Amino acid sequence: MQFMLLFSRQGKLRLQKWYVPLSDKERKKISRDLVQTILARKPKMCSFLEWRDLKIVYKRYASLYFCCAVEDQDNELITLEIIHRYVELLDKYFGSVCELDIIFNFEKAYFILDEFLLGGEAQETSKKNVLKAIEQADLLQEVHSVLLQFSAL
Amino acid sequence: MPAVSKGDGMRGLAVFISDIRNCKSKEAEIKRINKELANIRSKFKGDKALDGYSKKKYVCKLLFIFLLGHDIDFGHMEAVNLLSSNKYTEKQIGYLFISVLVNSNSDLIRLINNAIKNDLASRNPTFMNLALHCIANVGSREMAEAFASEIPRILVAGDTMDSVKQSAALCLLRLNRTSPDLVPMGEWTARVVHLLNDQHLGVVTAATSLITTLAQKNPDDFKTSVSLAVARLSRIVTSASIDLQDYTYYFVAAPWLSVKLLRLLQCYPPPEDAALRSRLTECLETILNKAQEPPKSKKVQHSNAKNAVLFEAIALIIHHDSEPTLLVRACNQLGQFLQHRETNLRYLALESMCTLASSEFSHEAVKTHMETVINALKTERDVSVRQRAVDLLYAMCDRSNAKQIVAEMLSYLETADYSIREEIVLKVAILAEKYAVDYTWYVDTILNLIRIAGDYVSEEVWYRVIQIVINRDDVQGYAAKTVFEALQAPACHENLVKVGGYILGEFGNLIAGDSRSSPLVQFNLLHSKFHLCSVPTRALLLSAYIKFINLFPEVKATIQDVLRSDSQLRNADVELQQRAVEYLRLSCIASTDILATVLEEMPPFPERESSILAKLKKKKGPGKLPDMDDSRRSVNGNTEHSENTDTTNKSSTHSFTDVLNLNSAPSSGANLLIDVFSESSASPAATEVSEENFPRFVCKNNGVIYENQLLQIGLKSEYRQNLGRMYVFYGNKTSTQFLSFSSSVSSSDALKSQLNIHPKAVDPVIEGGAQMQQILNIECVSDFSDAPVLNIQFRCVRVRVCARSPLCVCVCVCVRACVRARVCVRACARAHLCVCVCVCVCVCVCARVRAHVCVRACARVRALTSVCVCVCVCACVCARVCVCARVCVRACVCVCVCVCVCVCARSPLTVCVCVCVCVCVCSHVQVWWGPAEHRCEAPRDAQQVLPAHRDDVAGLLPALEAARSVSTAFTDQYADRWSIIALIENISASDFER
Numbered sequence A: 001m002q003f004m005l006l007f008s009r010q011g012k013l014r015l016q017k018w019y020v021p022l023s024d025k026e027r028k029k030i031s032r033d034l035v036q037t038i039l040a041r042k043p044k045m046c047s048f049l050e051w052r053d054l055k056i057v058y059k060r061y062a063s064l065y066f067c068c069a070v071e072d073q074d075n076e077l078i079t080l081e082i083i084h085r086y087v088e089l090l091d092k093y094f095g096s097v098c099e100l101d102i103i104f105n106f107e108k109a110y111f112i113l114d115e116f117l118l119g120g121e122a123q124e125t126s127k128k129n130v131l132k133a134i135e136q137a138d139l140l141q142e143v144h145s146v147l148l149q150f151s152a153l
Numbered sequence B: 001m002p003a004v005s006k007g008d009g010m011r012g013l014a015v016f017i018s019d020i021r022n023c024k025s026k027e028a029e030i031k032r033i034n035k036e037l038a039n040i041r042s043k044f045k046g047d048k049a050l051d052g053y054s055k056k057k058y059v060c061k062l063l064f065i066f067l068l069g070h071d072i073d074f075g076h077m078e079a080v081n082l083l084s085s086n087k088y089t090e091k092q093i094g095y096l097f098i099s100v101l102v103n104s105n106s107d108l109i110r111l112i113n114n115a116i117k118n119d120l121a122s123r124n125p126t127f128m129n130l131a132l133h134c135i136a137n138v139g140s141r142e143m144a145e146a147f148a149s150e151i152p153r154i155l156v157a158g159d160t161m162d163s164v165k166q167s168a169a170l171c172l173l174r175l176n177r178t179s180p181d182l183v184p185m186g187e188w189t190a191r192v193v194h195l196l197n198d199q200h201l202g203v204v205t206a207a208t209s210l211i212t213t214l215a216q217k218n219p220d221d222f223k224t225s226v227s228l229a230v231a232r233l234s235r236i237v238t239s240a241s242i243d244l245q246d247y248t249y250y251f252v253a254a255p256w257l258s259v260k261l262l263r264l265l266q267c268y269p270p271p272e273d274a275a276l277r278s279r280l281t282e283c284l285e286t287i288l289n290k291a292q293e294p295p296k297s298k299k300v301q302h303s304n305a306k307n308a309v310l311f312e313a314i315a316l317i318i319h320h321d322s323e324p325t326l327l328v329r330a331c332n333q334l335g336q337f338l339q340h341r342e343t344n345l346r347y348l349a350l351e352s353m354c355t356l357a358s359s360e361f362s363h364e365a366v367k368t369h370m371e372t373v374i375n376a377l378k379t380e381r382d383v384s385v386r387q388r389a390v391d392l393l394y395a396m397c398d399r400s401n402a403k404q405i406v407a408e409m410l411s412y413l414e415t416a417d418y419s420i421r422e423e424i425v426l427k428v429a430i431l432a433e434k435y436a437v438d439y440t441w442y443v444d445t446i447l448n449l450i451r452i453a454g455d456y457v458s459e460e461v462w463y464r465v466i467q468i469v470i471n472r473d474d475v476q477g478y479a480a481k482t483v484f485e486a487l488q489a490p491a492c493h494e495n496l497v498k499v500g501g502y503i504l505g506e507f508g509n510l511i512a513g514d515s516r517s518s519p520l521v522q523f524n525l526l527h528s529k530f531h532l533c534s535v536p537t538r539a540l541l542l543s544a545y546i547k548f549i550n551l552f553p554e555v556k557a558t559i560q561d562v563l564r565s566d567s568q569l570r571n572a573d574v575e576l577q578q579r580a581v582e583y584l585r586l587s588c589i590a591s592t593d594i595l596a597t598v599l600e601e602m603p604p605f606p607e608r609e610s611s612i613l614a615k616l617k618k619k620k621g622p623g624k625l626p627d628m629d630d631s632r633r634s635v636n637g638n639t640e641h642s643e644n645t646d647t648t649n650k651s652s653t654h655s656f657t658d659v660l661n662l663n664s665a666p667s668s669g670a671n672l673l674i675d676v677f678s679e680s681s682a683s684p685a686a687t688e689v690s691e692e693n694f695p696r697f698v699c700k701n702n703g704v705i706y707e708n709q710l711l712q713i714g715l716k717s718e719y720r721q722n723l724g725r726m727y728v729f730y731g732n733k734t735s736t737q738f739l740s741f742s743s744s745v746s747s748s749d750a751l752k753s754q755l756n757i758h759p760k761a762v763d764p765v766i767e768g769g770a771q772m773q774q775i776l777n778i779e780c781v782s783d784f785s786d787a788p789v790l791n792i793q794f795r796c797v798r799v800r801v802c803a804r805s806p807l808c809v810c811v812c813v814c815v816r817a818c819v820r821a822r823v824c825v826r827a828c829a830r831a832h833l834c835v836c837v838c839v840c841v842c843v844c845v846c847a848r849v850r851a852h853v854c855v856r857a858c859a860r861v862r863a864l865t866s867v868c869v870c871v872c873v874c875a876c877v878c879a880r881v882c883v884c885a886r887v888c889v890r891a892c893v894c895v896c897v898c899v900c901v902c903v904c905a906r907s908p909l910t911v912c913v914c915v916c917v918c919v920c921v922c923s924h925v926q927v928w929w930g931p932a933e934h935r936c937e938a939p940r941d942a943q944q945v946l947p948a949h950r951d952d953v954a955g956l957l958p959a960l961e962a963a964r965s966v967s968t969a970f971t972d973q974y975a976d977r978w979s980i981i982a983l984i985e986n987i988s989a990s991d992f993e994r
Helices: A024-039 A076-094 A099-104 A106-116 A127-152 B011-022 B026-045 B052-067 B076-083 B088-101 B106-121 B125-138 B141-147 B150-156 B162-178 B188-197 B201-217 B225-238 B255-265 B274-292 B300-320 B324-337 B343-356 B363-367 B370-379 B383-396 B402-413 B418-434 B439-456 B459-471 B473-487 B494-511 B519-530 B535-551 B553-564 B574-589 B592-598 B611-620 B633-653 B665-680 B749-754 B956-969 B978-991
Strands: A003-008 A013-018 A048-051 A054-061 A064-070 B702-707 B711-720 B723-732 B738-746 B755-759 B771-780 B789-801 B807-813 B819-830 B836-845 B853-862 B868-877 B881-890 B895-904 B910-919 B925-929 B933-937
Touching: A003 A024, A013 A024, A013 A099, A013 A106, A013 B052, A024 A048, A024 A054, A024 A064, A048 B343, A048 B383, A054 A076, A064 A076, A076 A099, A076 A106, A076 A127, A076 B255, A076 B300, A076 B343, A099 A106, A099 B011, A106 A127, A106 B052, A106 B088, A127 B088, A127 B125, B011 B026, B011 B052, B026 B052, B052 B076, B052 B088, B076 B088, B076 B106, B088 B106, B088 B125, B106 B125, B106 B141, B125 B141, B125 B150, B125 B162, B141 B150, B141 B162, B150 B162, B150 B188, B162 B188, B162 B201, B188 B201, B188 B225, B201 B225, B201 B255, B225 B255, B225 B274, B255 B300, B274 B300, B274 B324, B300 B324, B300 B343, B324 B343, B324 B363, B343 B363, B343 B370, B343 B383, B363 B383, B370 B383, B370 B402, B383 B402, B383 B418, B402 B418, B402 B439, B418 B439, B418 B459, B418 B611, B439 B459, B439 B473, B439 B494, B459 B473, B459 B494, B459 B611, B473 B494, B473 B519, B494 B519, B494 B535, B519 B535, B519 B553, B535 B553, B535 B574, B535 B592, B553 B574, B574 B592, B711 B789, B723 B738, B738 B755, B738 B771, B749 B755
Parallel strands: none
Antiparallel strands: A003 A013, A003 A064, A048 A054, A054 A064, B702 B711, B711 B723, B723 B771, B738 B789, B755 B771, B789 B925, B789 B933, B807 B819, B807 B910, B819 B836, B836 B853, B853 B868, B868 B881, B881 B895, B895 B910
16 A cells, blocks of 8 residues: 545545655645545545556545555455444544544544554454554553652642 | 543643634634744743653644644654653654654654664563554665664564564565665575464464565565465465454455465465465365355445455466466456446456456456446446446457457547547557458548547557558558548548548549549648648648649649649748748649659558557556557467568568668768758868758757867857848857957858848857857848858967876874874876876885885876876785775865775784875976867758749759658658658758759
8 A cells, every 4th residue: 555545525634644755745746636536526436546557445434535545456445445444443442433533633543543554554454453452552641640640649 | 442531631732623623714724823833832942841741742733733734844853852751652642743754854863763772672562563663654764774684583583472573574564665675684584484374363464465575576585485375365265254253354254364365376376286276276266156155244344355355366366377267267257246236346347357358268258248348338437437448348359359349449439538538549549450350441440530539639540540551552542532531521620631631642543533532622622621720730731732743733733823822832830831832843843753753652661569559558557558469379369470470571672671760760861961961062171060060950940060179159040031140159168268269250252242141249258168159140132052151269278287296295194003104205107088007116114114115006087177086906015915995085286185094914903094195296287279260150041941033953853862862761750751851852942042
């Protein structure tokens, strides 16, 4: 996978993850072009399209579009399910996720993505394992805040 | 789980985000952001040390601002500080900031690497994972340098936690993608392969990706992975779906891992071991069987995951291309998908079948689905699906179904989306040519193409149709008849006019017998389109008219009248005007024999790869186009093959050798051009210097006319009626001044009355490397044939003082605490071009007095700038042997500082660094006087057509013949060759006016 973008129906980018080195300028151009292309497509159209020399796989969940760019050799359907699994992860973590969760807790969205995908490849496909890792991290932080309270006392 | 623990509650951040969301306008948002940036900047700069929490909060805000699309130019240092925090969340935010906003800021990268190193060494798996994620996300070269050897160790160490192994595997994959040269192969590779056997499926998933990437580059090193992958795959596909627990996804067992394993297997040919091979075949069959089973769930996720594995299995079957039964089964399966209600599946089936069509085993099976695909072309609502259908039709096309497929594509073209029209046009053109049994069909198809989608027919397409018609005698008459009929349409596309003009100009005589297409009718038909066309087409039509004069003497008068009309002879466009004038002249003065020779039918084109195919390949990108030639030779290769040999024979009979290749054509053309000139030139001797650049100005108004070591003369000129202005640029190529520079224009007595030239005065000095401009105002009083001569004089003095004595004193201090003085006398011989070999004898006096003699050879290269870098290796024969390499930079005035490291073979090994300053005095003064005089000639402007009294015809004929022979050299240049001939004729004609 070369990159993943999340954007709203209004074309606002909510999350971007790049697995190939590109300059800021290129990134902005790519996201602008791609968001336009995808928003122009009708709902019943197929989820895959050729774009430049990449394959784009996208899916819309409520007001958010999830869009992945994969190489020519990559499997489109499994990429579609990568998107779905990520949505499931977000949903489970935030408890019926909505766009606002991702806006206000964008850092969490990134952390979950990092546990699930790394370097553009699926790292851990088990939902339990990913969430366990995130939970542990959250626990660590709570321990810290508890310790802080103690030291304050 | 509690929705987001609020423990870290960065309230400030949440408030800021809501503020941004509440902004009514873009301006308000920018204002709010700028306010926040100023606030953060002042906090970071403030005297009070920030606590970790505030730092984290501000860094997080910066990150948010960056993700909104604004530039962030500070805060990196604070983020790096967070990396070394003990608190997990602070560290985490620090890493996130670095991963998102990294730039190779050299002083920070070291700090970041240090923090990462600490975390990798911490043995705390959560911290290690954070560090590995950061490396994988950034993946920069600096990080690869720092960690590429460390990560394999973590990956294969026995005590590494599973989650860390997963991160390490993918981290290594990323580094291998960005800087493969830095990832060392080694004994760890064998152990990585065995991760395929790991109990933890997450580890296997990550490791499979890594192995696939590595195996693509070094397949031999990872051969053992094949058997392991097959075993693993077999266990997965035969497992009950419940066995794999959380790795089962909507009743499909480990779909991601299965897909990855199948990808890995695609790096290798089918396994040679029979048992392994049958096991793999069994797996693939099981996957194909499962596709037929009723779905275990109605959820789309279930079918997607199942079909993802299926498509990957089919990709492997196609890759192996060895099991006919599997290939045919795959094809049938895809055939079912072609009519599936899911658009996604139809799309993928079409795409996948495209590759299947290129296999000899399944090509026929694919062809059975032609009707469905054609139907898809007509009914699909999504353009990207229709595009796939077009691709598949193109791939499945062969001699047996070409007519039908081309017809379907043509009819689709009428309604096709604008975005894909050009590609379809190219495809139709290629198929029509490739599978044409009789060329009448080909001609019909291309004319239809132009009629339906004329705007999308690129030049290559109509060039090609003309090439083919010219090369095939049997189709010429038909082509002439067809274009004639097509041109009858009241509105026809300009491309059709071009093809029509060309073909009727060449072969109009073949249909002239019929009274309905008599010469006059043909001419009137073409001329009725003339005024609606663009300039290039009109130019082509003018050429067709002159060809008509040759073909049909009876319409000569009519055509001459047209050429003579004001709208032609005084056309505003110089090209059209020129053609009209030249052609009219040619038709008046040349006898029928000469006309017949000059305007003879075009010789056949040399055969080569269709330019359309090249264009399609370029459009699609290399490798994307199924290469039909190679893969389907056994299906229909024979017939095509014989056709090829046939055409090469044909072209060789016309003696088209390599000389006429595209590459060499311009040069041979240029030579011939010069021949034309020298033959006709009145005073060839006077123009020796500039003759070779002279022809350039026939077609251009600017360029370089003269150049040597010292000087470059460029020209730029513009003309209006009989007035011209020429800018002459003198470029000094040396680094020294040109002194007493002067230029003058001299003309012969006869010329003086015909041409007035007023050069503006020039500055007598041109600085080194500078350029000076001189303006010449030119007025043409009457026709002229001689060329004026531009004389240039200047002086160029180059003095070089090389202060370098044969005696140099150098003092060197060496690390071995012994101070030694060394006097060395050296003699050196050096050639002018500065590769010098110097032999030096040096006597060195040191605390222990000892003399040694050393011989050294050094090669040095000196750039023009006279800073020289010399590397010298010297071996000195003395009590010890030492080799020293030195690099020294020396400026022209010769103070040289050199650092030399010498390793001496006397044990204990000592390295001594000595800095020696040597001042040398010497002189040889070189004075170099520039050549006294350069002569070069101001160009005759051949392009301008002066109102002419062209009566002098003597000598025209041989020149025209020469021009004709030149023109054959240009025949390689596609179709519109007449323009070149016209140009050459024009040159010769205007030259002959002398």
